[in-house]
Amino acid sequence: MTQPTNHDHITTESGAPVADDQRSQRAGAGGPTLLQDHHLLEKLARFNRERIPERVVHAVGTGAYGYFECTSAEVRRWTKAKLFSEVGKRTEVFVRFSTVAGSKGAADTARDPRGFAVKFYTEDGNWDLTGNNTPIFFLRDGIKFPDFIHSQKYDPHTNRQEPDNVWDFFSHTPEATHQFTWLFGDRGIPASYRHMDGFGSHTFSMVNQAGERFWVKFHLKTDQGIRCLSSAQAQVLGGEEPAYLQKEFYDAVEGGDAPSWTLKLQVMPEAEADRYRINPFDLTKVWPYADYPLIEVGKLVLDRVPENYFAEVEQSAFDPGNFVPGIGPSPDPMLQARLFAYGDAHRYRLGVNHTRLPVNAPRGVPGGAKNYGRDGTMRFDDNGGRRKNYSPNSYGGPAQTGADDDAGWSVSGSVGRHGLIPHRDDDDFSQAGALYRLMREDERGRLIDNIAAGLAQVQRADVVVRSIEHFRRADADFGHRLEQAVRTRRG
Incomplete structure (x- = not known):
């Protein structure tokens, strides 16, 4: 030979x-x-x-490396997190964009929320901000999430996404009206990952050096400007190239056009949460900017695509439970559910040692992760060598810091099945109506057409009636025009 x-x-x-x-x-x-x-x-x-198991949600994704640079000294008023410790400080990041409902190979131009997950490799470990390109979500309690995704995924009988299932679930879920109004509007299909905003969506907590707590919302505002696709444009582009957004993003970054986003915060002092006019931990609502203005704190830049998609994008694992000192969770019920669900999904899909894969390992920590976890599938390092695998021990192993735990807040009441405590202006429809009225007339027309296109395919009349009623309660004109559009499409 x-x-x-x-x-x-x-x-x-x-x-x-x-x-x-x-x-x-x-x-x-x-x-x-x-x-x-x-x-x-x-x-x-x-x-x-x-092939490894694909993600149950967010299976279609694109990733890139870059850096975050702190641009504000003011942020130290609210958090002791080291990535915000000084102006000009840079922290390496990995970001994954994704669609939610589609399986591997599905077009990335679908009308769907986009995942916008950021992994900050800080010297205190990884902070994962697992957000979306929408500031809100369909649900406010994680116990409903599996059912919601089942309604969006393939039907057990037909093995395709069924409009009957999508809209039947929505008709029983009035709190989703705000997100549906957003999703079927112009921003429902971004023309590029570079031209969409990102949001932490949930309410999170920040704690400063003095131990003071603040509730915060994270906003990543694109510096490239917002650009979107119409339904017709998306169908053509996705039909010609299912990975259209991936290609567009890779071509731009590899061509030297590094996209950037400005990180801004909304900050609410802890004491204001109980008396604010809406429940600040309700993921189906936004905090109006008039109440809590955006405050610029940093810049996110993506300037390098992965060398190997499987190793660095498919095996990337983001966990909203990955916090660093100075940043933590809140009582948001959806966030509380995700604190378990994401890590558990990765342990199933990638194995218990997925946190040691290069893309997931804590790069900013000298010497990497130090703990007493051992064994498990695909343990590809020295597995701790001869070092003891228990704590505490007398042999010089890693020990707890003894620092104050800043993840706690006061709670009261009895154990039971509780919804969020309603505040003065809480309801399921007001913010959806406000969003509708904020749109220009041409935007409203496209919103109505997009919703009617799906709702007109639903077979059950009661589902159609209930769904339209949600939009009518958001805004009478919204509901009336939608009813007329569905009737016209049905002939």
């Missing part, structure tokens, strides 16, 4: 050189293939096992 030139030799998984990678061993020129051909069997067996 001719020896390769200017290339490394192919080897088996054990490192042995492979003499022929084009022909299997056979019993004679016309005979059957031999079981002893180890390279053939190993190659086929590995191929059979290449």
Whole structure:
């Protein structure tokens, strides 16, 4: 066989050189293939096992590396997090954009919320801000999330997304009216990942050096300006290239056009939460800017795409439970559910050692993660060597810091099944109506057409009536025009 030139030799998984990678061993020129051909069997067996379980949601994604730079000294009033410790301080980041409902291979131009997850590799460990390109969500309690996703995914019988399921669930879920109004509006399909905003969506907490707590909302405002696709444009582009947004993003970054976002905060002193006119922990609502203005604190820049998609994007794992000192959770019920669900999903999909994969490891921490976790599938480092695997111990292993725990806040009441405490102006429809009235007339027309296109396909009349009624309660004109549009489409 001719020896390769200017290339490394192919080897088996054990490192042995492979003499022929084009022909299997056979019993004679016309005979059957031999079981002893180890390279053939190993190659086929590995191929059979290449796919790992896809994400249940956010399966279609794009990733990039870059940095976050703190631009504000004022932010130290609210948090002791080290990435905000001084103006000009830079922290490496990895960001993953994604759609929510589609399976691997689905068009990334679908009308769907976009995941906007940021991993900050700080010196105090990774902080994962697992947000979306919308400031709100469909639900306010995580116990409803599996049912919501089931209604969006493939039907058990038809194996396709069914408008009946989508709208039936919505018709029983009035709190989703605000998000549906957003989703079917112009911003429901971004023209580029570079041209959309990102939001932490949930309410989070910040604690400063004095131990004072603040409730915060995170906003990543695109510096490239907002650009969106119409439904017709998205169908054409997604049909021609299902990975249209991925290609557009990679081409831009690799061409030297590094996109950036300005990080801004809304800050609410802890004492104001109880008396604010809406419940500040309700994920279906925004905090109006008039009440809590945006405050600029930093810049996010993405300037490098991954070398290997599987290693760095498919295996990336974001966990909203990954906080650093100075940043923490809130009583938001959806966030509380995600604190469990995301990490558990990664342990199922990637294994218990997924946090040691290079893209997920805490790069900013000298020496990496230090704890007593051992063993498990795919433990590819020294597994702690001969060091003890329990705490506390007398052998010099890592010990707790003893620092104050800033993750707590006062609670009261009895254990039970509770919804969020309603505040003075809380309801499921007011903010959806305000969003509708904020739109220009041409935007309202497209919103009505987009909703009617799906709702007109629903077979059950009661589902259609209930769904329209939600929008009517948001705004009478909204509901009336939608009813007329559905009737026209149905003939």
